[in-house]
Amino acid sequence: MEKVLGELNQKAGESEKMKTAFINSMCHEIRTPLNAIVGFSGIITANAEIL
Numbered sequence: 001m002e003k004v005l006g007e008l009n010q011k012a013g014e015s016e017k018m019k020t021a022f023i024n025s026m027c028h029e030i031r032t033p034l035n036a037i038v039g040f041s042g043i044i045t046a047n048a049e050i051l
């Protein structure tokens with residue numbers, strides 16, 4: 001029984017690591033284009049204020 005619980009605990013730990021890696025990857029993939037959009041929006045609004 002302890003062996004089974006140990007294996008399940010190990011699988012749960014591996015699953016948690018995979019979930020964390022996935023979330024970190026998705027955050028990076030979403031954040032990168034958003035930074036470009038925010039940056040260009042700032043440039044556009046700054047130029048609009050000059051005109």
